[in-house]
Amino acid sequence: xxxxxTLSKRKEDxxxxxxxxxxMYVCGPTVYNLIHIGNARPMIVFDTVRxxxxxxxxxxxxxxxxxxxxxxxxxxxxxxxxxxxxxxERYIAECxxxxxxxxxxxxxxxxxxxxxxxxxxxxxxxxxEKGHAYAAPDGTVxxxxxxxxxxxxxxxxxxDDLQGGNRSxxxxxxxxxEDALDFVLWKPKKEGxxxxxxxxxNGRPGWHIECSxxxxxxxxxxxxxxxxxxxxxxxxxENEIAQSEAANGKEFAKYWMHNAFLNIDNKKMxxxxxxxxxxxxxxxxxxxxxxxxxxxxxxxxxxxxFSAELMEAAQNGYDRIxxxxxxxxxxxxxxxxxxxxxxxxxxxxxxxxxxxKFEEAMDDDFNTADAIAAIFELVKFVNSNTDGEKSAVFLKxxxxxxxxxSDICGLLVEKKTEDLDVDIEELxxxxxxxxxxxxFARADxxxxxxxxKGIILEDTREGVKWKRV
RNA sequence: GGCGCCAUAGCCAAGUGGUAAGGCAAAGGUCUGCAACACCUCUAUCACCAGUUCAAAUCUGGUUGGCGCCUCCA
Numbered sequence: 091x092x093x094x095x096t097l098s099k100r101k102e103d104x105x106x107x108x109x110x111x112x113x114m115y116v117c118g119p120t121v122y123n124l125i126h127i128g129n130a131r132p133m134i135v136f137d138t139v140r141x142x143x144x145x146x147x148x149x150x151x152x153x154x155x156x157x158x159x160x161x162x163x164x165x166x167x168x169x170x171x172x173x174x175x176x177x178x179e180r181y182i183a184e185c186x187x188x189x190x191x192x193x194x195x196x197x198x199x200x201x202x203x204x205x206x207x208x209x210x211x212x213x214x215x216x217x218x219e220k221g222h223a224y225a226a227p228d229g230t231v232x233x234x235x236x237x238x239x240x241x242x243x244x245x246x247x248x249x250d251d252l253q254g255g256n257r258s259x260x261x262x263x264x265x266x267x268e269d270a271l272d273f274v275l276w277k278p279k280k281e282g283x284x285x286x287x288x289x290x291x292n293g294r295p296g297w298h299i300e301c302s303x304x305x306x307x308x309x310x311x312x313x314x315x316x317x318x319x320x321x322x323x324x325x326x327x328e329n330e331i332a333q334s335e336a337a338n339g340k341e342f343a344k345y346w347m348h349n350a351f352l353n354i355d356n357k358k359m360x361x362x363x364x365x366x367x368x369x370x371x372x373x374x375x376x377x378x379x380x381x382x383x384x385x386x387x388x389x390x391x392x393x394x395x396f397s398a399e400l401m402e403a404a405q406n407g408y409d410r411i412x413x414x415x416x417x418x419x420x421x422x423x424x425x426x427x428x429x430x431x432x433x434x435x436x437x438x439x440x441x442x443x444x445x446x447k448f449e450e451a452m453d454d455d456f457n458t459a460d461a462i463a464a465i466f467e468l469v470k471f472v473n474s475n476t477d478g479e480k481s482a483v484f485l486k487x488x489x490x491x492x493x494x495x496s497d498i499c500g501l502l503v504e505k506k507t508e509d510l511d512v513d514i515e516e517l518x519x520x521x522x523x524x525x526x527x528x529x530f531a532r533a534d535x536x537x538x539x540x541x542x543k544g545i546i547l548e549d550t551r552e553g554v555k556w557k558r559v
Numbered sequence: 560g561g562c563g564c565c566a567u568a569g570c571c572a573a574g575u576g577g578u579a580a581g582g583c584a585a586a587g588g589u590c591u592g593c594a595a596c597a598c599c600u601c602u603a604u605c606a607c608c609a610g611u612u613c614a615a616a617u618c619u620g621g622u623u624g625g626c627g628c629c630u631c632c633a
Contacts, residue, residue, distance in 0.1 A: 099563095119633075128633050161631080247629075251561045297631085319633030324562095326632095349633070350564090356625090360632090387582075388572065393565080393626075400571065403583040407571095410582080413596065447580095451573085460573050463581035470581095473597055530592055537594085548595050555596080 117318035121181035229291025245324035298329040316343035434484040444468035
């Protein structure tokens with residue numbers, strides 16, 4: 091299994107620190123609103139990485155945080171006149187609903203920043219002791235960036251380029267820094283903000299320290315994979331490395347994975363540009379499985395464009411897989427043979443090739459676009475090689491194969507079987523009778539009536555199939 | 560100003576040295592009372608220029624056109 095490592099800028103063989111186990115940390119959302127479809131990309135991508143690793147027999151300890159103390163949360167709390175925790179708890183709950191609908195599995199642990207303040211105070215203390223951080227007179231604690239020799243190794247920047255960046259860095263408190271590149275570990279509270287006591291001042295943590303601390307607490311000083319959106323490479327992840335490695339004296343993470351951005355109609359999504367969609371918005375029009383399928387249709391390191399047309403195409407593509415499984419289920423319900431023939435055995439062997447192709451794609455830095463192509467090839471193979479004459483063993487094996495590969499991608503392609511109401515069953519039977527008498531007007535009338543009730547009929551060679559709109 | 564990425568059919572998207580996967584859409588056909596599903600057929604020399612090589616979408620240099628990070632941001 092190869093993974094592209096941002097640190098080395100190349101694909102590397104994935105070798106877990108501990109055989110058979112993976113320690114993985116993914117930077118989670120700041121919970122001040124419903125999550126947007128940009129937030130959804132890393133969730134879906136890294137959930138898929140996790141699922142594939144588990145499929146390969148690895149035990150994945152997957153940690154993803156909720157940042158629940160932040161300026162935007164506080165601002166929203168002030169606007170609504172409630173405690174910050176009311177806002178963060180509300181949106182954590184909403185986020186979990188969206189994740190469930192996208193079939194993103196809950197992390198092994200979902201730590202919250204506000205519950206890890208103790209660990210942050212401890213790490214900041216260690217950094218000060220070791221000379222990597224200092225407290226300014228007003229109680230702000232800064233990280234001494236130039237004291238960490240490897241600073242810039244992830245984003246491949248050097249400090250002098252950064253400093254020469256000609257931008258005005260003089261925001262408030264800037265003058266008390268030893269160096270313009272030093273970043274905040276702890277900052278004093280402002281009036282009305284939530285705060286915690288500390289040796290330096292009553293205040294709250296800077297943005298970067300939380301991930302260093304949560305990763306250390308739940309996974310250990312050194313982990314296998316640290317992941318997130320590409321915008322986090324600098325400064326967030328660069329700063330995490332500086333803090334963790336300076337404090338722990340060990341390499342922080344072996345592999346760094348970053349997903350590319352999602353654009354809307356070829357532009358960066360932003361509220362001001364008016365092209366901003368929450369996952370909830372999309373769920374009103376589409377099953378979020380379609381969103382997931384869409385996200386996986388491109389490689390995670392390629393920028394992906396989002397538009398209404400592309401979602402339609404994704405809907406149709408996803409339906410093709412669902413249809414194939416639904417056909418297999420229909421055949422299985424009406425199966426007549428349960429002994430597998432020699433031809434069938436040979437076909438199953440051939441079908442294994444698609445699983446091999448799928449794995450080859452996923453082993454190559456999680457090439458989901460290629461992996462999904464393998465699923466489509468399997469779908470075509472299934473559609474071309476199954477009919478009412480085939481045995482139950484054969485059909486079941488093929489169905490399991492499609493469902494399994496789709497499941498690795500987190501795609502649910504098997505609709506739950508449900509029983510129809512008796513009156514609907516009777517209408518379908520009545521239509522069949524009408525068709526037999528060649529009374530097609532009556533047959534079509536019944537079909538329209540069922541459509542109004544949300545049932546779509548399809549007359550296949552093997553009989554009448556139905557599905558929900 | 561510094562660092563970096565991308566450019567493959569109408570659309571989306573794999574392919575990083577051996578002669579272009581897959582999906583969507585469109586068209587024609589088979590099946591079917593019709594529709595739907597499915598199946599078959601059909602669609603590209605890979606932005607442009609030069610070079611390396613027996614061989615390049617794939618390597619090198621250049622041109623053009625997009626984009627990202629350097630600031631809260633997935």
